[in-house]
Amino acid sequence: MxxxxxxxxxxxxxxxxxxxxxxxxxxxxxxxxxxxxxxxxxxxxxxxxxxxxxxxxxxxxxxxxxxxxxxxxxxxxxxxxxxxxxxxxxxxxxxxxxxxxxxxxxxxxxxxxxxxxxxxxxxxxxxxxxxxxxxxxxxxxxxxxxxxxxxxxxxxxxxxxxxxHRPAWYQQPDARLPADLAIPQGAPVIGCVARMKKRKGIVELIRAFEQIPAEHNAHLVLIGPIEYPAIEQAAAHSPAADRIRITGYRADAPKIAGAFDIATLPSLRREGLPRAIIEAMAQGIPAVVSDSGGNPELVEDGVSGRVTPAGDVDALAAALRELVADPALRGRLGAAAHERIATRLxxxxxxxxxxxxxxxxxxxxxxxxxx
CATH class of the missing domain: 3.40.50.2000 (Glycogen Phosphorylase B;)
Known part of the structure; x- marks a missing residue:
């Protein structure tokens, strides 16, 4: 042929x-x-x-x-x-x-x-x-x-x-959080890698992040070009602003993302099959995604991550809070996420x-x- x-x-x-x-x-x-x-x-x-x-x-x-x-x-x-x-x-x-x-x-x-x-x-x-x-x-x-x-x-x-996909493609043996992000050692890191558009739900993510109790010392890292000014405004005026990092485009994004504890993509609409989430899952990082587009075809809710209704800030906050508070759960969901990419996709x-x-x-x- x-x-x-x-x-x-x-x-x-x-x-x-x-x-x-x-x-x-x-x-x-x-x-x-x-x-x-x-x-x-x-x-x-x-x-x-x-x-x-x-x-x-x-x-x-x-x-x-x-x-x-x-x-x-x-x-x-x-x-x-x-x-x-x-x-x-x-x-x-x-x-x-x-x-x-x-x-x-x-x-x-x-x-x-x-x-x-x-x-x-x-x-x-x-x-x-x-x-x-x-x-x-x-x-x-x-x-x-x-x-x-x-x-x-x-x-x-x-x-x-x-x-x-093959998980080996996405392994980052030198994954690390660079010093310029100033994230305390051991602090749980929630990360999102995307083009920061309105439909990606980043403002909603910031609002959800604000609901995570400060005593967990969780940090939110947003990597990607900012195409919606309200994102920077929401972060700057957030009560959790001191724990939010907006990096813009980073050539070392894969190394940073490999050090996330939780990956997230709370898209509001029109999501395909996001590579950033595939890369995270392949590295054993649990993902919290919305039910927009193909996200639920990647992540099985409660098995290899969490899936929440698009635009539902409270549901997103609850899912993130659950994983931030439970390292063992993150480990189980992350292992299942890796297995899903390795055997199904x-x-x-x-x-x-x-x-x-x-x-x-x-x-x-x-x-x-x-x-």
């Missing part, structure tokens, strides 16, 4: 899944940005990589390169992992013999019937399958109305396949499910029953 894989940058989980599929008979041709982080990994695995710079959703040079590739090569299937790659490919393929396209989707929302580029990507009815990283994204597609009383997306067209499982999807698509195209 000859598959053309279209990337913009490259994500480790996606890339390792492609490498795993190559070990099961797929012959990949990989298109990605020249400086894509995983390009060297692909090449070391013996896979063909064709670097193509894509600077926009309709990059003339990229379109020409993809069109030339399609004319020169024969592919059984195209799998696009990024929207920018998908739109450029769909423009390049105009007038060429049709090859089935599979597209990956990792976020909820940002698709408009009034946006021409949405029709060149996920709204394009010619796309055979849309692979969603979590069930919440699949439900978004299925619930999206089209004309009155109709839906654009049939259930069989949209599928959920979780990304696969594996590269091998992702590759197996993706190969089954390919077989179904190609079977349908040839008139055979879908797998």
């Amino acid at each position: 000859r598959v053309l894989y279209l990337f913009d940058t490259t994500d480790r989980a996606e890339s390792e899944s492609v490498i795993e599929m190559a070990s099961h008979g797929v012959v990949p041709t990989i298109v990605c940005q020249p400086d894509a982080p995983m390009r060297g990994r692909f090449e070391a695995a013996g896979l063909e990589v064709i670097p193509v710079a894509m600077r926009s959703k309709a990059d003339r040079a990229a379109i020409a390169a993809l069109r030339r590739l399609r004319r020169e090569r024969t592919f059984d299937l195209v799998h696009a992992y990024y929207k920018i790659a998908l739109t450029n490919y769909n423009l390049a393929a105009v007038g060429l013999p049709r090859v089935p396209v599979v597209a990956y989707r990792g976020i909820i929302g940002n698709l408009s019937y009034w946006d021409p580029f949405s029709w060149l990507s996920f709204l394009d009815p010619r796309i055979e399958r849309i692979v969603c990283v979590c069930e919440a994204i699949r439900r978004y597609f299925l619930d999206k109305p089209f004309l009155p009383g109709t839906r654009l997306f049939r259930p069989e067209r949209v599928v959920t396949i979780h990304k696969g 594996t590269v091998e499982r992702t590759a197996r499910e993706t190969l089954a999807l390919y077989a179904g698509v190609l079977g349908q195209r040839s008139g055979e029953p879908a797998a």
Whole structure:
């Protein structure tokens, strides 16, 4: 099976899944940005990589390169992992013999019937399958109305396949809290790594943190660019301000996050399958998340962490307070979190499910029953 894989940058989980599929008979041709982080990994695995710079959703040079590739090569299937790659490919393929396209989707929302580029990507009815990283994204597609009383997306067209991971990728043997954060030794640390937007629920997190009794000496660390000024205002005026640290972007964020006692992401809406929580769980750090989007697909409430209703400050405070006060509970939930990533969200499982999807698509195209 000859598959053309279209990337913009490259994500480790996606890339390792492609490498795993190559070990099961797929012959990949990989298109990605020249400086894509995983390009060297692909090449070391013996896979063909064709670097193509894509600077926009309709990059003339990229379109020409993809069109030339399609004319020169024969592919059984195209799998696009990024929207920018998908739109450029769909423009390049105009007038060429049709090859089935599979597209990956990792976020909820940002698709408009009034946006021409949405029709060149996920709204394009010619796309055979849309692979969603979590069930919440699949439900978004299925619930999206089209004309009155109709839906654009049939259930069989949209599928959920979780990304696969290996805990070893995320281990931080030198994890530490840097001295500039001035956190007392032994103080429980609650951490959140994210782009600090309004929908991430950070103001609500600060309000919840204020309810943790001061005698626990818990500290809250917020890592990521601030895109919602109310976050800094809430922290500055908080009665717990002396125990809140806002770092902004940090190049050493993985090392800091590896030293958290509790990871949290209390998103209000539109959450996918957050990598920051996966990385924490892989390191045995229990997570407290909201029930937004794919969070409940990662964290089993009371088993590998805690799940609270999105926007419910009191419920979030209770979950955080429970874990801050009970190191043994943190240990049990953290161990279960590591086990969940190690056994349920594996590269091998992702590759197996993706190969089954390919077989179904190609079977349908040839008139055979879908797998």
